[in-house]
Amino acid sequence: MLEPTAPEPDYTEAVHVFGSRGHRWKRLRTVASAAVSTNNLKRLFPLIDETVDSFLKHLEANDREKLTQIEAHSLLQKLTSAIIGRCAYGIPKVDFSSDLEHFKLFRKAFGAQPTTSFSRIDTLEWCFPAIVRLYNSLLSLIHFQSKSNPLEELNSYIGSLVFKRKSNESHPDFLQFFKNAEDSNWTGWKSCNNGFADISNAKISTKMAPGEIVAQCRFLSIAGFDTTANSVTIFLYLLAKYPHVQEKLFNELNTIESADYESLQSLKFLHATLCEALRLYPHVSPLQHRTCMKDCVIDGHLFSAGLVVQLDTWSLHHDPELWGDDVDEFHPERFLASETLPENWIPFGTGPRECIGRRFALMEEKIIAFKFLRKFRVRIASEWESHELKLSFRNTVCIRFLIFIVCVRILLIFIIPHQTPHFHRLRQNPAHLLHSASVSSSASLASESCSSSSFRIRLLIFIVCVKILLIFFICIRLLIFIVCVRILLIFFICIRLLIFIVCVRILFLFFILHQTLHLHPLHQNPAYRLHLHQTPNFYRLRQNPAHTLHSASDSSSSTFASELCSSSSVHTRLLIFIVCVRILLIFFICVGFV
Numbered sequence: 001m002l003e004p005t006a007p008e009p010d011y012t013e014a015v016h017v018f019g020s021r022g023h024r025w026k027r028l029r030t031v032a033s034a035a036v037s038t039n040n041l042k043r044l045f046p047l048i049d050e051t052v053d054s055f056l057k058h059l060e061a062n063d064r065e066k067l068t069q070i071e072a073h074s075l076l077q078k079l080t081s082a083i084i085g086r087c088a089y090g091i092p093k094v095d096f097s098s099d100l101e102h103f104k105l106f107r108k109a110f111g112a113q114p115t116t117s118f119s120r121i122d123t124l125e126w127c128f129p130a131i132v133r134l135y136n137s138l139l140s141l142i143h144f145q146s147k148s149n150p151l152e153e154l155n156s157y158i159g160s161l162v163f164k165r166k167s168n169e170s171h172p173d174f175l176q177f178f179k180n181a182e183d184s185n186w187t188g189w190k191s192c193n194n195g196f197a198d199i200s201n202a203k204i205s206t207k208m209a210p211g212e213i214v215a216q217c218r219f220l221s222i223a224g225f226d227t228t229a230n231s232v233t234i235f236l237y238l239l240a241k242y243p244h245v246q247e248k249l250f251n252e253l254n255t256i257e258s259a260d261y262e263s264l265q266s267l268k269f270l271h272a273t274l275c276e277a278l279r280l281y282p283h284v285s286p287l288q289h290r291t292c293m294k295d296c297v298i299d300g301h302l303f304s305a306g307l308v309v310q311l312d313t314w315s316l317h318h319d320p321e322l323w324g325d326d327v328d329e330f331h332p333e334r335f336l337a338s339e340t341l342p343e344n345w346i347p348f349g350t351g352p353r354e355c356i357g358r359r360f361a362l363m364e365e366k367i368i369a370f371k372f373l374r375k376f377r378v379r380i381a382s383e384w385e386s387h388e389l390k391l392s393f394r395n396t397v398c399i400r401f402l403i404f405i406v407c408v409r410i411l412l413i414f415i416i417p418h419q420t421p422h423f424h425r426l427r428q429n430p431a432h433l434l435h436s437a438s439v440s441s442s443a444s445l446a447s448e449s450c451s452s453s454s455f456r457i458r459l460l461i462f463i464v465c466v467k468i469l470l471i472f473f474i475c476i477r478l479l480i481f482i483v484c485v486r487i488l489l490i491f492f493i494c495i496r497l498l499i500f501i502v503c504v505r506i507l508f509l510f511f512i513l514h515q516t517l518h519l520h521p522l523h524q525n526p527a528y529r530l531h532l533h534q535t536p537n538f539y540r541l542r543q544n545p546a547h548t549l550h551s552a553s554d555s556s557s558s559t560f561a562s563e564l565c566s567s568s569s570v571h572t573r574l575l576i577f578i579v580c581v582r583i584l585l586i587f588f589i590c591v592g593f594v
């Protein structure tokens with residue numbers, strides 16, 4: 001949802017705390033933590049307070065006749081986006097009578113309604129920015145104009161705010177903390193040790209690269225916008241559904257005159273009500289996952305390095321053994337029994353990567369709840385009374401599409417890391433060096449044939465999996481498929497020339513590939529060398545040391561050396577070919593989805 005599969009988390013400059021890992025994560029988290037410390041929350045309190053007041057005034061003044069029935073979620077999105085805009089990067093005091101600039105951008109990038117949040121193309125961009133850039137440039141070729149990218153617009157909007165801000169100013173917003181840590185000449189972020197590392201005692205520098213600041217502000221603003229709007233909507237819905245809880249809460253709210261940081265902390269029932277709403281609807285739970293950095297055994301189960309574990313918070317929060325028989329009831333009193341929160345309550349995640357904005361979010365929700373419920377009572381509109389609020393993936397991210405992309409990525413990772421280290425290992429293998437020195441050895445033969453065949457098997461598995469995934473997704477969305485075909489037809493008519501060029505390139509590539517693949521049966525044939533000279537492959541072979549070796553010596557071992565390098569170049573080309581086909585596939589699918 002919030003960049004769960006951030007591209008190149010170790011090498012891209014614009015990476016935020018959620019997308020980072022290892023030392024980099026620790027450093028970004030350290031800087032961001034200061035922005036949500038108790039001291040700073042107290043400084044942010046008046047900003048939120050003032051924004052909620054202005055929102056309620058606007059609601060009362062302008063929507064009085066409509067106030068009998070409101071669509072809470074979209075209104076709350078407007079409010080929470082204003083709050084986070086002020087707290088994350090210091091947008092000025094908000095006038096709700098006009099559309100907020102950054103809310104318009106949020107709406108464009110993520111959709112204002114729950115059903116339109118994250119279109120497929122956004123999800124795709126989130127995962128494969130390069131492909132979407134290619135897609136956009138192709139689109140602009142078709143339309144002869146550049147299609148604006150909402151995420152890039154949001155980025156440049158935030159970028160301009162970041163650029164204007166100076167370090168050591170006295171703002172309480174998150175941006176100020178990042179600006180104070182900014183160092184544009186610092187390149188340390190490039191050399192982060194991001195593999196498995198014990199970072200508990202590592203000395204962490206509190207510096208930030210400029211790109212990291214923009215990414216950070218963007219992530220925090222997104223993390224703090226939909227999450228809190230959803231939470232408050234669910235909270236109001238439950239109060240409407242359970243009027244006796246609303247009554248009890250109303251009585252508690254009346255025990256304090258006005259809201260400040262300390263007095264809101266003293267409202268225990270309010271706190272319990274918010275916690276119970278998050279227990280029943282842990283709506284951010286899809287974000288809770290962990291990747292195994294090294295093999296480990298827990299309770300006798302092996303978790304291999306690279307494995308991604310998704311927590312099932314929903315089941316945990318609805319387990320009658322943990323919460324009792326009234327597990328499905330809205331019963332805030334269960335949180336009053338103890339001063340500390342139950343360890344099975346994890347709507348904000350758990351452990352070192354627990355949500356950094358937890359206390360900020362709860363403070364914000366308390367201010368909104370306090371101010372809103374002192375003015376209004378809520379009940380469910382009559383036509384919705386029979387409806388049960390259900391959380392479904394459909395209403396948030398295009399989860400199925402995301403799963404598809406994640407699967408493809410996992411498959412890619414499955415292929416590439418296996419292939420590359422394998423290749424490295426071969427290179428560093430004394431047997432291989434021996435082999436390069438034109439000494440034929442059975443050991444090198446064995447290692448090569450093993451690498452080659454296992455690669456092919458993996459490749460085969462990969463292609464089959466991608467096909468199955470495609471079929472799976474296309475079947476489910478038969479309608480989309482039909483639309484895709486129609487759009488593709490139109491598309492083909494429009495840019496026949498472009499397609500022609502792409503096809504020629506693919507055919508060319510395929511031709512090279514086809515030729516190269518024939519090297520295997522041919523390599524013992526006297527016509528082999530002639531054949532090599534006729535293929536474009538020859539060029540690369542000549543420049544390759546192994547081939548020079550081959551030319552210098554006519555022994556069978558040197559023939560094998562060139563076979564080795566042609567074989568690895570086949571793999572590279574094969575990989576390029578498959579990547580191209582996949583890009584085209586994804587591109588065509590995208591056109592359909594749009």
Ligand code: HEM
Nearest residue numbers: 018223224227231284288348349350353354355356357361
């Ligand atoms: C009701 C509101 C919110 C909920 C339910 C929520 C929930 C979550 C969850 C479940 C995670 C993943 C935790 C894990 O993997 O264990 C997370 C991460 C995160 N959240 Fe929130 N969040 C909320 C509001 C916010 C706000 C307001 C901010 C910022 C001001 C924020 C900033 C973050 C950040 C930076 C992370 C990544 C932390 C890391 O990877 O170290 N969240 N949140």
